Amino acid sequence: MKKSPGLLLLVAVLATTLVSVAAAEEGFKSIFDGKTLNGWRGKEQFWSVKDGAITGQTTPENPTQGNTFLIWDQGTVDDFELKLQYKIVGGNSGIQYRSTDLGDFVVKGYQADIASNDVYSGINYEERGRGIIANRGIKATIFDKNEGNKNERFAESADIQAKIKKEDWNDYHIVAKGNHLTHYINGVKTCEVIDEGKTDSRSSGILALQLHAGPPMVVQFKDIELKRTKLEDGKKKVVFVPGKPSHGWGQHEHSGGCHLLMIALMENVPNIEASIYPxxxxEDPTAFDNADAVVVYCDGGGGHLLNPHLAQFDELMKKGVGLACIHYGVEVPKGEPGDKFVDWIGGYFETDWSVNPHWTADFKAIPDHPVANGVKPFSINDEWYYNMRFRDDMEGVTPILSAIPPKSTLDRPDGPHSGNPHVRAMIGQPQHVAWVAERPEGGRGFGFTGGHFHNNWGDDNFRKVVLNAIVWVAGEDVPAGGIESKSLTKDDLEGLLGPNPNQKKK
Incomplete structure (x- = not known):
């Protein structure tokens, strides 16, 4: 039967739709646009895009003196799957993952090897580390310094090589789950690693593509797709999203504060993995795909970074992902954004209702809640917002830090942030400036109105409340004594910030 052009077009459209749906269901997302090196950085004399592929090339006139890398700069990876196609003509290359950026486009870490010869494609090589940790056809259990490694052969190297196309396109598939790392080329498993190292192993790091020093070569990569997977062994993933700086030095230091909290968690909570997107x-399309909790510390109001992404973020919340919002990050406009925040974290700063004065809050009574574990009564001056717009009857909301603001906090005239008849009627009553909330679907939220001054993170109780809350919203148990972290000196705190423009040079 002769098919009409219209029918053929319909069949083609349906086929394309089915392929797109299948890809979406698998959870893989493209991290290369096929046209530019947007999202990637490397030495321009070696890397370009040709014929829809990232292309790395050296020539006799343009050699590289050492291995050089094109780094994906949109995020880091922990547990994931990566799929791409590669083609190599001459030389050696590889795909770095869970690696460390050493500067000048040099990296260290696991590498899924690619080679033009018949030996190395598919092996696991630890660049600037333990060297070859699994040859082809080997399942290797490895340890620090390669001491006591155990190898088990599951296939012959020559049989694997027979499935690899010379100077043509091949499919590479990397699976990293916990300490279990597996490589596949053209659907054939090439090697497997179980890394039992205590100091040499890596649970997260950067992605990069290698251009090897040596003879002239060309390597190409295309159709690069990343899928994040839930962390193994019950670990929890926390994603920090700090906003851009907006105030003077030492105030609203969103990035410095998030880095401080992330470091404290990684150093003191073994079951937490974290990443940050300053x-x-x-830009990373996979940023939240395996998150158990998100921490947002940013400017709010109409410029809140979540405002343009409410629907997308609501899908995360419906999956039970926790959310912690710090300082100005608790303020969004009335209407849909405000309603979402009431749902997600139990309340928010509503203009013409809530206020934002600076005052010294005296937290005398600490509640019996995991987020308050180990927190002792304390006093501290900050821009403590209060009179939040909470859920009706505080349903599912538990106050964590409450204090009575002095009358002087309402000395300013009425305004969107400074005062109103509702809040003036509450003078002398306790106000909740940090709280937690539980959602019907199981997700958890936390609001914390302090955090204007960066140096306040040096207060052990101030810091502990927030660390406890992040662990709690991620669904992890908070120890009875709370999350302990080292006390921070002035140098520790300021070391996370840029130079102070107000400080005179010596």
Whole structure:
């Protein structure tokens, strides 16, 4: 039967739709646009895009003196799957993952090897580390310094090589789950690693593509797709999203504060993995895909970084992902954004209702809640917002830090942030400036109105409340004594910030 052009077109459209749906269901997302090196950085004399592929090339006139890398700069990876196609003509290359950026486009870490010869494609090589940790056809259990490694052969190297196409396109698939790392080329498993190292192993790091020093070569990569997977062994993933700087030095230090909290968690909570995306909404399309909790510390109001992404973020919340919002990050406009925040974290700063004075809050009574574990009564001066717009009857909301603001906090005239008849009628009553909330679907939220001054993170109780809350919203148990972290000196705190423009040079 002769098919009409219209029928053929319909069949083609349906086929394309089915392929797109299948890809979406698998959870893989493209991290290369096929046209530019946007999202990637490397030495321009070696890297370009040709014929829809990232292309790395050296020539006799333009050699590289050492291995050089094109780094994906949109985020880091922990547990994931990566799929791409590669082609190599001459030389050696590889795909770095869970690696460390050493500067000048040099990296260290696991590498899924690629080679033009018949030996190395598919092996696991630890660049600037333990060297070859699994040859082809080997399942290797490895340890620090390669001491006591155990190898088990599951296939012959020559049989694997027979499935790899010379100077043509091949499919590479990397699976990293916990300490279990597996490589596949053209659907054939090439090697497997179980890394039992205590100091040499890596649970997260950067992605990068290698251009090897040596003879002239060309390597190409295309159709690069990343899928994040839930962390193994019950670990929890926390994603920090600090906004851009907006105030004077030492105030609203969103990035410095998030880095401080992330470091404290990683150093003191073994079951937490964390990543950070400074500067606002992440460019990484997979940023939240395996998150158990998100921490947002940013400017709020109409410029809140979540405002343009409410629907997308609501899908995360419906999956039970926790959310912690710090300082100005608790303020969004009335209407849909405000309603979402009431749902997600139990309340928010509503203009013409809530206020934002600076005052010394005296937290005398600490509640019996995991987020308050180990927190002792304390006093501290900050821009403590209060009179939040909470859920009706505080349903599912538990106050964590409450204090009575002095009358002087309402000395300013009425305004969107400074005062109103509702809040003036509450003078002398306790106000909740930190709280937690539980959602019907199981997700958790936390609001914390302090955090204007960066140096306040040096207060052990101030810091502990927030660390406890992040762990709690991620669904992890908070120890009875709370999350302990080292006390921070002035140098520790300021070391996370840029130079102070107000400080005279010596």
């Amino acid at each position: 500067g606002g909404w992440p």
